[in-house]
Amino acid sequence: xxxxxxxxxxxxxxxxxxxxxxxxxxxxxxxxxxxxxxxxxxxxxxxxxxxxxxxxxxxxxxxxxxxxxxxxxxxxxxxxxxxxxxxxxxxxxxxxxxxxxxxxxxxxxxxxxxxxxxxxxxxxxxxxxxxxxxxxxxxxxxxxxxxxxxxxxxxxxxxxxxxxxxxxxxxxxxxxxxxxxxxxxxxxxxxxxxxxxxxxxxxxxxxxxxxxxxxxxxxxxxxxxxxxxxxxxxxxxxxxxxxxxxxxxxxxxxxxxxxxxxxxxxxxxxxxxxxxxxxxxxxxxxxxxxxxxxxxxxxxxxxxxxxxxxxxxxxxxxxxxxxxxxxxxxxxxxxxxxxxxxx
Amino acid sequence: xxxxxxxxxxxxxxxxxxxxxxxxxxxxxxxxxxxxxxxxxxxxxxxxxxxxxxxxxxxxxxxxxxxxxxxxxxxxxxxxxxxxxxxxxxxxxxxxxxxxxxxxxxxxxxxxxxxxxxxxxxxxxxxxxxxxxxxxxxxxxxxxxxxxxxxxxxxxxxxxxxxxxxxxxxxxxxxxxxxxxxxxxxxxxxxxxxxxxxxxxxxxxxxxxxxxxxxxxxxxxxxxxxxxxxxxxxxxxxxxxxxxxxxxxxxxxxxxxxxxxxxxxxxxxxxxxxxxxxxxxxxxxxxxxxxxxxxxxxxxxxxxxxxxxxxxxxxxxxxxxxxxxxxxxxxxxxxxxxxxxxx
DNA sequence: CACTTTAGGTAAAACGTTTTAACGATCACA
DNA sequence: TGTGATCGTTAAAACGTTTTACCTAAAGTG
Numbered sequence: 001x002x003x004x005x006x007x008x009x010x011x012x013x014x015x016x017x018x019x020x021x022x023x024x025x026x027x028x029x030x031x032x033x034x035x036x037x038x039x040x041x042x043x044x045x046x047x048x049x050x051x052x053x054x055x056x057x058x059x060x061x062x063x064x065x066x067x068x069x070x071x072x073x074x075x076x077x078x079x080x081x082x083x084x085x086x087x088x089x090x091x092x093x094x095x096x097x098x099x100x101x102x103x104x105x106x107x108x109x110x111x112x113x114x115x116x117x118x119x120x121x122x123x124x125x126x127x128x129x130x131x132x133x134x135x136x137x138x139x140x141x142x143x144x145x146x147x148x149x150x151x152x153x154x155x156x157x158x159x160x161x162x163x164x165x166x167x168x169x170x171x172x173x174x175x176x177x178x179x180x181x182x183x184x185x186x187x188x189x190x191x192x193x194x195x196x197x198x199x200x201x202x203x204x205x206x207x208x209x210x211x212x213x214x215x216x217x218x219x220x221x222x223x224x225x226x227x228x229x230x231x232x233x234x235x236x237x238x239x240x241x242x243x244x245x246x247x248x249x250x251x252x253x254x255x256x257x258x259x260x261x262x263x264x265x266x267x268x269x270x271x272x273x274x275x276x277x278x279x280x281x282x283x284x285x286x287x288x289x290x291x292x293x294x295x296x297x298x299x300x301x302x303x304x305x306x307x308x309x310x311x312x313x314x315x316x317x318x319x320x321x322x323x324x325x326x327x328x329x330x331x332x333x334x335x336x337x338x339x340x341x342x343x
Numbered sequence: 344x345x346x347x348x349x350x351x352x353x354x355x356x357x358x359x360x361x362x363x364x365x366x367x368x369x370x371x372x373x374x375x376x377x378x379x380x381x382x383x384x385x386x387x388x389x390x391x392x393x394x395x396x397x398x399x400x401x402x403x404x405x406x407x408x409x410x411x412x413x414x415x416x417x418x419x420x421x422x423x424x425x426x427x428x429x430x431x432x433x434x435x436x437x438x439x440x441x442x443x444x445x446x447x448x449x450x451x452x453x454x455x456x457x458x459x460x461x462x463x464x465x466x467x468x469x470x471x472x473x474x475x476x477x478x479x480x481x482x483x484x485x486x487x488x489x490x491x492x493x494x495x496x497x498x499x500x501x502x503x504x505x506x507x508x509x510x511x512x513x514x515x516x517x518x519x520x521x522x523x524x525x526x527x528x529x530x531x532x533x534x535x536x537x538x539x540x541x542x543x544x545x546x547x548x549x550x551x552x553x554x555x556x557x558x559x560x561x562x563x564x565x566x567x568x569x570x571x572x573x574x575x576x577x578x579x580x581x582x583x584x585x586x587x588x589x590x591x592x593x594x595x596x597x598x599x600x601x602x603x604x605x606x607x608x609x610x611x612x613x614x615x616x617x618x619x620x621x622x623x624x625x626x627x628x629x630x631x632x633x634x635x636x637x638x639x640x641x642x643x644x645x646x647x648x649x650x651x652x653x654x655x656x657x658x659x660x661x662x663x664x665x666x667x668x669x670x671x672x673x674x675x676x677x678x679x680x681x682x683x684x685x686x
Numbered sequence: 687c688a689c690t691t692t693a694g695g696t697a698a699a700a701c702g703t704t705t706t707a708a709c710g711a712t713c714a715c716a
Numbered sequence: 717t718g719t720g721a722t723c724g725t726t727a728a729a730a731c732g733t734t735t736t737a738c739c740t741a742a743a744g745t746g
Contacts, residue, residue, distance in 0.1 A: 018696085019696045021695075022696075032695085033695080059702065060701045060733050062734095075650075083417050098440070100439055117394050118394050119439060253640070362725070363702090363726090364705080364727075400703050402703070402731045404703075404704055
């Protein structure tokens, strides 16, 4: 395992009997070079196993070919999906992703941006930090590179944001239930201080009203996002016996809990298992960040935020901004959701 | 948004009234510089908002400060976890992650490695490609940088591999069930052509035998990894009425299916829901790539492969190899699992 | 034929940093 | 006072590309 001397453009030039300029021109396909010379150079490149040094190229030329990304929680399935979409799109454009560590701490975020600038990223995407930071925008703009925020939570409408269209998602899910004949639909779960929940609930409420269906506060049940609290909450909700025939769950854990709650509250025929559900009078629907095995297993209609779409859009947006297109031409970007119906 | 001229080390030197060499020395903390000069330089850096250009530094110096990573399927929760662990550890060592696009295709993988070499990665980690490729190893070694494979599947024992210790994981889970008094334990799920399953099943079988418990082929049930097939398989297994009191499930989807199968086969009291399970005579346990909401909701004892541990280990390993430690000193790396007991 | 144009190619100056060898000054020591 | 050390700093040569301006020979033009 001897460390061979790095093969440079100079070696190639020598081997092909041309100048370094010519090799560079062949590499980038820019200047005017005859087919014969081109072939000769390419042959030499192949023969020597030359790999171009992007750092040197970037040093002189400008673009490093990388887009920086900071994810607060890269292990969370949603952000993993976002990352996957982002990578895929950037790859299509011949760019790579430079991943800076995120973290709860805002200071780490700033440090991450700094590192990305050091590494010469051509643009920066920040995911999972709902509180947007003016300082960072300022920092990036001073360095002359575009910065965009992407998240599952909703953002104010500015052109450098990519987020799901929660209102629309909620409308789709609600209309689906209405189309299936439900008149009294309940809402379960979510903390009332969440912006996402507010938007989802807003879409829900607006859709009910648009179709002339009743919406009273006793149709909405707040609860912790765990199976147990959700089950309890659903039992309590149904005990009021207010004619509910369908329940929209704020997230997948709530949906699982709701399912157990249904079993317990006797809305099923008592056999247990999947079959019993189909005889129940209550239909379940849920929002989900991400496809989940438990939702596939249960008879729940669910609607996912397409994480990888958001990633893809963020990628396109940052490249767009980088290529000098005028900012005002870019509208805020809302990504729409996907419905997976059951039963 | 005017694009300011980039602030360079030269500007700093001028502002501080010293030479560029001095600034560089201060930056890297290498040479002998007086406290006074150091302060003066740092003040100038601060004042001008200088960011060091790593590409230029790498061009001259050597190390780029990045580790390349190729993940076949970055959207899958397990690899997301791996990525998270990897990032965290690399950050601790002051490195960043350069993410090349993966893909089913082996050709894309090679191209990814090539891109990483172009970008000057100081090392490469490849995750999720079970079929290891000698060409890539060769490529990396010719470029003089370390390459390690990391995966959830098991690998042959070579020092450049990081993978979970499946035998040990299986032993832990099986011993847990034995300790709880189970004598006849069944195995459910997994395709028989999977190396991972073979190792898990090997550990299971070995542990049973070590404790003097019977192991017959009718205790093992192969099935597709979905809720429905698993449910059917469990029903069939229990119908044989062979005294089974516990079932080890190959993965989380199988576990969910097994749960429904239990309900259906009357091993529960018929009330449905969580409560009914506790009266059932059958205990469930499962392996899981990754923590999952459905497993938390069900009374299943499960054992996860700590994805982020694997990522972390891969990071350490690649840095270790890069820092010129002797290869033979490095043992193959098996990462152990974590048990989450229920009931 | 004298002239412009064009095609194909090259020399050389950047790009921003690191590092080595050298330098003057100060200091210790006999 | 001469002789090395030691200290703090610096000039200058890399590192591997890209790009601009320039060159030469051949081809076109009147």
